[in-house]
Amino acid sequence: MEADPAEPLDDAVAALPEPQRDLASFALPPEEQACFDRDQEPYTTVVDAHFHPRPFGGPAISTEELYEYFDRLGVRFVNYFGIGQVLELDSGCTYYLDCIGTAAKPSIKNDFVNGMEVAAHPNDNLHVTLSMTFIDLVNPDIVVELIELYDREYPGMFQWAGELNVMKQALLGNLHEPAGLKHIDDWAPFMALLHERAIPITLHSDLGNDENPTEFLYLMDYVLESYPDNDIVWAHMGLSRELTTMDPNQHVSIMSERLDSYPNLMLDISWDVLYDAYHQWGSVFLEFFNEYSDRILPGSDFVAAGYKSYGDYARELEITGRVHKFLDDDAFRNIALGANYFRLMDLDYHAPLICTPSELAM
Numbered sequence: 001m002e003a004d005p006a007e008p009l010d011d012a013v014a015a016l017p018e019p020q021r022d023l024a025s026f027a028l029p030p031e032e033q034a035c036f037d038r039d040q041e042p043y044t045t046v047v048d049a050h051f052h053p054r055p056f057g058g059p060a061i062s063t064e065e066l067y068e069y070f071d072r073l074g075v076r077f078v079n080y081f082g083i084g085q086v087l088e089l090d091s092g093c094t095y096y097l098d099c100i101g102t103a104a105k106p107s108i109k110n111d112f113v114n115g116m117e118v119a120a121h122p123n124d125n126l127h128v129t130l131s132m133t134f135i136d137l138v139n140p141d142i143v144v145e146l147i148e149l150y151d152r153e154y155p156g157m158f159q160w161a162g163e164l165n166v167m168k169q170a171l172l173g174n175l176h177e178p179a180g181l182k183h184i185d186d187w188a189p190f191m192a193l194l195h196e197r198a199i200p201i202t203l204h205s206d207l208g209n210d211e212n213p214t215e216f217l218y219l220m221d222y223v224l225e226s227y228p229d230n231d232i233v234w235a236h237m238g239l240s241r242e243l244t245t246m247d248p249n250q251h252v253s254i255m256s257e258r259l260d261s262y263p264n265l266m267l268d269i270s271w272d273v274l275y276d277a278y279h280q281w282g283s284v285f286l287e288f289f290n291e292y293s294d295r296i297l298p299g300s301d302f303v304a305a306g307y308k309s310y311g312d313y314a315r316e317l318e319i320t321g322r323v324h325k326f327l328d329d330d331a332f333r334n335i336a337l338g339a340n341y342f343r344l345m346d347l348d349y350h351a352p353l354i355c356t357p358s359e360l361a362m
């Protein structure tokens, strides 16, 4: 599909350099890849580790069109996160906040469609990681049984879990039931299975809100204490639209303590809300990202509702990637060039090395 020349693009998106690397280039050892020139190549991530190919309801962007978006922006790796919570089918709703009172409950529906779409559209320039987003954290009893269903229907295809909601305040109007401590105890069988298979799990667990920034921290702490061996990814670093005025120093110190205590914890810095509503990624965050750069995953948190277009995805990828521009070279390689993702997933791909000044002068 050709780009529509009349489609307005944000200046920042229009100014992004052309991506220069295909998927195969990442399969070479780092020394054999062309060094990465940060002035001439995009600062946006090559790994979108938080992407929703289907909306809460209604039509989605077609797979062919999505693949075109990724290709145009140099995204070569993507996590397909449901979306897991589907609005009641007879509601006619597309976005949960437009349909308060309509239930949005975890379901296998979108995972199954995603599995079929990925199988039907092989693409040698894109690595898709399918994710189990059906898991209902307040009804954990049937999870192992459903994973066995996935094993039968999609053998070996689902290598991630999440995004799952522990506590998502924004969804409370859609009958989302937050997980409690007893529920978390009852996750043990499926958490053991995920650990055995080295499947990471992305959890959305709001830290709190502007009235009480750490109101729900105890939930994530309990998860981390209970399952220290699992690869847990904390979506949005616990931030949200409900928590936009927290002192960044307090936030960063809470995150650092958890990263120090739990070596398998990773943070997801996806979602344009974080950039828009927060700090515009001020210096406190930059220092933190540089210091803990091997513990951070990038992503857009784009939801591919059918009414959206290329410009919407490009804008969200650009905004969520803007912070990469200011990272040091190590952090840029770890986060934006995929080194963390490849290590976590034990993939046979490698991030390129950043060009040295002498290489650039050649």
Ligand SMILES: [Zn+2]
Binding pocket: 050, 052, 163, 301
């Ligand atoms: Zn998300």
